Amino acid sequence: MGRNVLITGAAGGIGQAMVAATLAAGHAVAALDRDEAGLAALASAHPGTALHTIRGDLATEHGCLAAVTEAAVRLGRVDAVVNNAGIGVSSLRPDAETILPSIEELDAATWDRFFAINVRAPMLLLRAALPMMRAGGWGRVVNNTTSFRTMLRVMPYGATKAALEAASAVWATELAGTGVTVNVLIPGGPTDTPFIGAGATWPREQMLRPAVMGPPLAWLLSDAAAGVTGQRITAGRWDAAAPEAAAAMRAIGWPELGADAVWLSAGR
Template identity: 45%
Template sequence: MRLNHVSAIVTGAAGGIGRAVVRALLESGAKVLATDIDDARLQGLKDSLAPDHHARLRLMRADLGDAGSPPRLLDGAEQAFGQANAVVNSSGLGRAIYTRDLLTDPPPVWDIDFSAWHSMFDANTMSPIRLINAAVRRFRAGEWGRVITITTSLDHMLANGSGPYGPSKAALEAYTSILARELSGSGITANVLVPGGTVDTPMVPDIPNLSRESLLSPDVMIPPLQWLLSRDADGVTCRRIRANLWDTALPPEAAYQAASAPAGWWDLAAGQQRRPRMPAT
């Protein structure tokens, strides 16, 4: 699937999923500004890519927690490629920042230090929102754009030991759902993409009784991601897509229908809205 029309900012680009995203976008003809917090890892990403893709790649170190980073990234993409019209957010922190033994000894929510809550919400919620808000303001001038937030499956949001991780991802999904509806008809879509299981990335530590062979490959994200960025997905917005349910043997539209649901629990909200309001007491 060709994506020559796409100029994307990919966050968390040096991580496991981010690397897969950058490689796939470049192979599809897209232009990519890859950003991460570590220069050495960004250079490692570039070194891992085919040299003929380097002309459509820019690297930029950025701390997304810094309010000055979003305009700098957007300016960098515009200077390099003439525009930015997509954001793929794959940055964030995992549960390993507060536990190394999630499977056998998940920490109760009340015992997780509040510093982990601050770190998790800053990295997984506030930083992506800061960049996306800045990007959307510019996308609106071009009347076309894509926002794809990579979050986590509902069972991971709610699992024992998910402490600040689950709520931080849930907040980002709720934001994406609100964003999508407020952008309706603008030509800009906003969707959530989740792996559908634990992905084999450096974010996942070696845990007793965990077989890494049982984990999903980061490449599971690529077919739905490419389709969401394509013009075939114009008008597809406010959806959560589970990548491991995407059947590449099907036509993309059929695969999308089988793998998607409303983002941000709008199916539940719609049912709630139909209920009669209780009188105030």
């Protein structure tokens, strides 16, 4: 059964792969991006399909709410939200992926913009789309975060993705039993897209291809994944023949670290 899927950051490398896989799986797609030329190219690449392009900016609350409203108008309703849009450190300078930003480079405006796009926008999009998902008793939320290594090394990007990872775990628990699942999907390493600036020193030929994100996303959007929630999938290790294999799937975040908590005894 085809569903109605909102994909953000749809005109970029990973977004393009996600759109292609979602359309191929028989779903309708509202493709959101702020890049008007990129959206036009995306539409040209998928003529005659159930693709609807939407230009919008997720840096503002109004932009997020307008995106869901427009997607619902175009599609009839929103069944799934794929939070792929993001801002990375290459936006600060082309070599920032390999010469990491220092705290002296991170002023308040930069910090706030990263969190607005990478953390606040996914929350606002889910909040706006959730009533439609609840009404239908079916929904999918797929959030693109990053590896734990990046979370611990790259500011402010890593901090935003750690926050989104934690939020994803909370939302999965909150929505358990509603028919709405929440999962995380990451490439698993540097991916050959414009998101990584030209000044990065990693060999492009060794990077992951954006297409690795397509098959696991299509599976997460399918009824076959109805019982899968609260999981993070590493696309670079995912195998369609064994979609739930431990090699590519584990609980969102690192719940084993919860054992570090010290609980106060009753009455204290």
